[in-house]
Amino acid sequence: MRCPRCKHKLVVGAKFCHRCGAELPPELTEKTAQWYHDPVLVLLAIFLFLGIFGLPLLWNNPRFSGWQKIVISVTTVIYTAIILWVLYYLIVVYILPVYNQLKGFT
Numbered sequence: 559m560r561c562p563r564c565k566h567k568l569v570v571g572a573k574f575c576h577r578c579g580a581e582l583p584p585e586l587t588e589k590t591a592q593w594y595h596d597p598v599l600v601l602l603a604i605f606l607f608l609g610i611f612g613l614p615l616l617w618n619n620p621r622f623s624g625w626q627k628i629v630i631s632v633t634t635v636i637y638t639a640i641i642l643w644v645l646y647y648l649i650v651v652y653i654l655p656v657y658n659q660l661k662g663f664t
């Protein structure tokens with residue numbers, strides 16, 4: 559999001575431009591005020607907590623361009639698939655044999 563007067567990059571949630579002091583129209587400040595419109599926070603939320611469930615946040619975000627949404631979505635799906643595969647592998651290779659051994663002792 560940029561200042562309509564001087565094109566200076568705006569801080570999230572700013573009501574005034576930090577460079578030229580222009581008052582920003584409310585629709586502009588409201589759009590930047592919500593945390594889920596901050597690209598960095600959205601990316602952190604998707605990669606750290608939400609995985610593919612965070613994709614609606616991405617697609618509703620006006621601050622990502624179309625190709626960015628596609629690239630991030632594909633990356634997230636691959637990333638989630640890798641995590642699920644690693645979990646599956648850990649369970650089958652490490653946890654199931656231990657579990658079966660423990661069962662044999664009782």
Ligand SMILES: [Zn+2]
Nearest residue numbers: 561564575578
């Ligand atoms: Zn400005």
